[in-house]
Amino acid sequence: MSDKVFLDTNILLYAKIDDGTAKHTKSRALLTSGIVGKEVSVSIQVINEYFVNALCQ
Secondary structure (H helix, E strand, C coil), rough: CCCCCCCCHHHHHHHHHCCCHHHHHHHHHHHHHHHHCCCEEEEEHHHHHHHHHHHHH
C-alpha cells in the first residue's frame, strides 16, 4: 500500500457539502482517518478550484 495520497478538488468539495450522500460520508471518512500517517499532496490548482467553488456556493 502506498503512503502517498493526492487530494482532488472533488474530495474536498464533497467533504464540505453536507448533503447526506455517500460521497459526503466517504470523503469525510477519507479526510478524517484515511490519510492519517500518509504523505498528502494538494496542488495549487486544486486549492484554487476548491476556493472558487466553495466561495460561490
